[in-house]
Amino acid sequence: MITGDELQSRIRAMQALLKEQQLDGALFIFPIDVYYFSATRQNGALWMPVEGTPTLLIRKSYERARRESPLSDIRPFPSSREFPGVIPETATRIGMTFDVVPVQQRDYYARLLAGREFVDISPFNRQLRSVKSPAELEMLRRSGTSLSAVFAEVPQFLVAGMREIDLAAEFECRLRKAGSEGYVRMRAFNQELFQGLAVSTGGPSFGFFDGAVTGRGLSNASPHGASLEVVERNTPILLDYTGVFQGYITDMTRIFVMGDLDEELKHAFDVSLSIQEMLRASLKPGAICEELFLQAAEMAAQAGLKDNFMGMPGEQARFVGHGVGLELDEFPVLAQGFKMALQQGQTVAIEPKFVFPEKGVIGIENTFAVTAEGGDKLTELPDNIVFM
Amino acid sequence: MITGDELQSRIRAMQALLKEQQLDGALFIFPIDVYYFSATRQNGALWMPVEGTPTLLIRKSYERARRESPLSDIRPFPSSREFPGVIPETATRIGMTFDVVPVQQRDYYARLLAGREFVDISPFNRQLRSVKSPAELEMLRRSGTSLSAVFAEVPQFLVAGMREIDLAAEFECRLRKAGSEGYVRMRAFNQELFQGLAVSTGGPSFGFFDGAVTGRGLSNASPHGASLEVVERNTPILLDYTGVFQGYITDMTRIFVMGDLDEELKHAFDVSLSIQEMLRASLKPGAICEELFLQAAEMAAQAGLKDNFMGMPGEQARFVGHGVGLELDEFPVLAQGFKMALQQGQTVAIEPKFVFPEKGVIGIENTFAVTAEGGDKLTELPDNIVFM
Known part of the structure; x- marks a missing residue:
């Protein structure tokens, strides 16, 4: 390899x-x-x-x-x-x-x-390490393909009455059978992540995790990810999962809904797609990470969603994308204060998300490679909300 | 709590x-x-x-x-x-x-x-931290009970033709639904563990992990645990898994066999039970950790299994038990060089195991609390090999 x-x-x-x-x-x-x-x-x-x-x-x-x-x-x-x-x-x-x-x-x-x-x-x-070789890009692409295939299966096992943890367990079972190694490496001190998040009503929670969505988790000792709450109709069910294949991590998020969604949430989802598309088009060598974050934040503000962007009110994350590779939190970070220029061959998970404390969490995430033509999507799957 | x-x-x-x-x-x-x-x-x-x-x-x-x-x-x-x-x-x-x-x-x-x-x-x-309060012991006992219940279900889903990773995925799915938090904390530098091991023919492998059994894993980047090998008849299938409930980790191992087992392996299993019983009876305040390890090693040697005890030839682990709690590798360690005396309220996973490079891995593991009457088993489930 x-x-x-x-x-x-x-x-x-x-x-x-x-x-x-x-x-x-x-x-x-x-x-x-x-x-x-x-x-x-x-x-x-x-x-x-x-x-x-x-x-x-x-x-x-x-x-x-x-x-x-x-x-x-x-x-x-x-x-x-x-x-x-x-x-x-x-x-x-x-x-x-x-x-x-x-x-x-x-x-x-x-x-x-x-x-x-x-x-x-x-x-x-x-x-x-942030700049990937062609061999690494190929491994990341395969990682993205395998992860996407598990996301595509969700409608087969997401059913009414499930708890968040049941949904997590079913997703993780298929992910492991697809060959995901499970152990997600993070470099930052004080961060830790199991394989991902399956959250619905438990989604809008405060938490230690440096991300837009933390989830309630199963206890105060593991206050992150799926909880024992039952997933509800007409509420976004967010799956944010990593795939780890040959050590290489890709990261994606999709929304599933049993029933229909509130207009405000649908609007926020559309905004997340617009932000993703703006960022994708900008993922070219030379683009300044901080500027991309500020543009994304500005789009959220223009859409009237400043207070919901990237986290619970008062605890909003100041980034909208992060490098992935052998670790989940690699360089570059599309974040305030991160003034580096993007380089060809870097791989970035872009994840504009919105949190509504009373209504739920919504957004999109895909992993892209930086190229002269903009972001090359490694997690090939349609971005739409899956209504069931 | x-x-x-x-x-x-x-x-x-x-x-x-x-x-x-x-x-x-x-x-x-x-x-x-x-x-x-x-x-x-x-x-x-x-x-x-x-x-x-x-x-x-x-x-x-x-x-x-x-x-x-x-x-x-x-x-x-x-x-x-x-x-x-x-x-x-x-x-x-x-x-x-x-x-x-x-x-x-x-x-x-x-x-x-x-x-x-x-x-x-x-x-x-x-x-x-190695000495647990009554409230912690109660949480560890509940952790052990929940983990044991998943082990009891194995005969319902272990079937011929499965790969090690399929068995791992099915076990982990049930473990998560039972409420296990998945993220297993280890303190030692350079160690890491997903939730556990499901290994059969892939079991007798060399590896970085400080344990008797490492497994082949899915890649060189994650060289530990289940592999893509199919589990075979007449070969021991070893499940070594942790349960993490309210942050508290218990650890156990059981052996499953489709068909029958070679006499040498059956003999080694009986020796592992004898060693476990000797250690259980000795898990009293004041017992010296190193001495317990040396007695266990001596029993293995007396049984003619010195070269198979606790690991692959040349890479045998020099311990037979480890503290558990909020981390998988707490004090005390029943190990060479560890001269501390046991204390009331410590909790220890005892795991005498034998590795036969050509035949497979076999042994037992349970989590016990140290008491004046000897080890109090927190992972209540019969110890026998489950023949199917």
């Missing part, structure tokens, strides 16, 4: 960035960082010198890492005494991804490599 | 430990640490002075945190300028859980609170 050539080009790109930052190398220990550069998610660390061949050190499973990774230098994880021998003494400035590495881990390696300086490389690590 | 009195007693216990360590307080920012002391898993931080009332600072959702937490002092998260005002200047030594707090987060708070010393309190934080 991930060839040696592809890995070499990822490694060369990172090495160029390390050089720019005047670093002598980087020590990757976070599993998905190691995976990106080695093609194996076994437990270990990757030493990447600023020039030359990286060394993959594996705690468990060495057997499996050797089978999976095309890297040439793979070794069993050394003892603490031998560890410093792996990293040349000339390497005095070493990069690490401090956004995800716990203090205990950093301190452990700082003791092993006493006298070296550790430097945070999180921002440019995320920046690098 | 979690009363104000219960929180007060948790807080007093932590404050006593902070005092012992000559700390002026602790700043909890990891979500499950905040939840344990506040009863709300919203996004924020908990300042706990060594004496007096803690302050809960909430980023999102303040609304929901106020509804859920019985704490008296709950405030919206302050600006960086106001933050130092929340923590008295006299607090110069501040505890933090460095096992899970990323470097970036620690550095952020260290800048806000310049001049203060931050000290790792991970070990005694884990130690404190």
